[in-house]
Amino acid sequence: MSEQAIVLNQLTKHYGTHRGINDLSFSVNEGEFFGFIGPNGAGKSTTIRTLMGLIHPSGGNASIFGLDCQTKASVIARDVGYLPSENSYYENMKVRDLLQYTADLYGMDCETKMYELSERLNLDLTRKIADLSLGNKKKVGIVSAIMTSPKLLIMDEPTSGLDPLIQQAFYDILKEENSRGTTIFFSSHVLSEVQKLCDRVAILKEGKLVGIQSIKELRESGYKKVSLTAKTTIPRDFWGLPGIANYTESPDKTSVSFMYNGNITAIIDKLHLLHLDDVLLEEPSLEEIFMHYYA
């Protein structure tokens, strides 16, 4: 399982003068559940579309299972299930017909898995795609990508539009596929779902790779965002703890907020000493992670 499923080597894509991705180099091991996160417009879809051979890189190269993504795209596709971020299915077809088309394009009989996945995701196969909601269209894409039992699943923002129950069923399906040896490349802008599922994560910002970390490391060194309002003023030196950053306070110094990267018990002990009106201890947004953790 130590072979590399995906290798990006200084992959660059520019759209004229517009930035796409710049000098991306990283690899994904076979059997790995790999997260790919970044805010909207960071270049996640551009990277994936280059991997799928849909667009040609301006520089560098990428390979999947040792095959060049540009020259061997159709050979690679045989082992890849791809879920695009946008729903991209023939609207005038029925769900069953579209899934059958997928099976025919792969030259496979996927009926059993198609029915099993559709049942688990609560997808009605008899409906016309044009009549489906956004979430149901996403389910069609998920079934279409997974039903051919590919060696690699590339999923671009797969959970957008899915309700929480279906999201959980989808996560379970992905975990099962991964446990069977399927490599999963999971793109998202939701840090929490990537943290829940992935072994490692690559973080993209403005087309550049900010870092690659194991989820364990990310969690251990992760920031928390603390926002609170007290009945009395809170002097800045009250905290006296390492790991506080981006400290902001209201003019009357009764409301403060900051990023905290340290022992969570220590900060709770400090909070006990205050007469609090309100407190919010939350996971920072991805933007905040970028600003404070990777700046």
Add this chain to the structure above:
Amino acid sequence: MVILKYELKRHRTYILGWAIALALCIFLMTPTYYSFLDAASVELFETMGTTDFYRSVGVSMEYLTSPLGIYGFLTSFFMIASGIFGMHFGISIHTRECTEGTSEYLFTKPFPRKAIYWAKALTVFVGVAIVGAAYLLASLFAMAIFRSGTPWGEFFLIALSLTLVTLFFAAMGLMVGVLFSRNRSPLLTAGLVVFVEYCITSFSNIVSNRAISFLSPYSFFGAAEISKAGFYDLRYLGWCVLLFALFLVLSYGVFLKKDIQFRS
């Protein structure tokens, strides 16, 4: 073959709609125009003969008042409709993947781009063949029922010229569709191009400039010239084949290399 099969299924209604419409039009309009061949209508034809009308459509009054002339005249107008069909089909079979956002589905399946290109081109050509065959059959019935003694050899050449013009525009459409795959108005594009091409032929007839006529496929298959020569003009035919091949080679080359366009 899988893509061809699904593309034909996807465009079945569209192809059959055009085939039935054109077949019905020629079948119903042929006897209507034959009724113009009475004495009163001949006066109208003679009046029109004093204008540039005949020259612009590339026929003489004598030819127009013959049974095959009427058919050729009608066919030259239906060639506008079939040209729009061919070009629109050629453009939209590519642009629909972008405008309907299905390119990320099709182009990530285990088929090389060349297979996708040829499947789409074949779909268009099969569609054109179906429309052409329907037109030919309807014409055949109309001629057999309403006018006996038709010179069948010339008739087939004129009827076939509609299919050839449609094929030409289909190839041009494939090229336009590949080059401008974000085009959201393929019907308008097709209509404009076909209208301009038809005007070029009319203009070249009026000014009697053969060089200009090489710019439009409508000049390549003039019914009067086919009747007169008993076959297509070989220089026009050769030029037509050359342009047809050029459109295909160009669109194929670009299709293999260009980035897929997306809706967003």
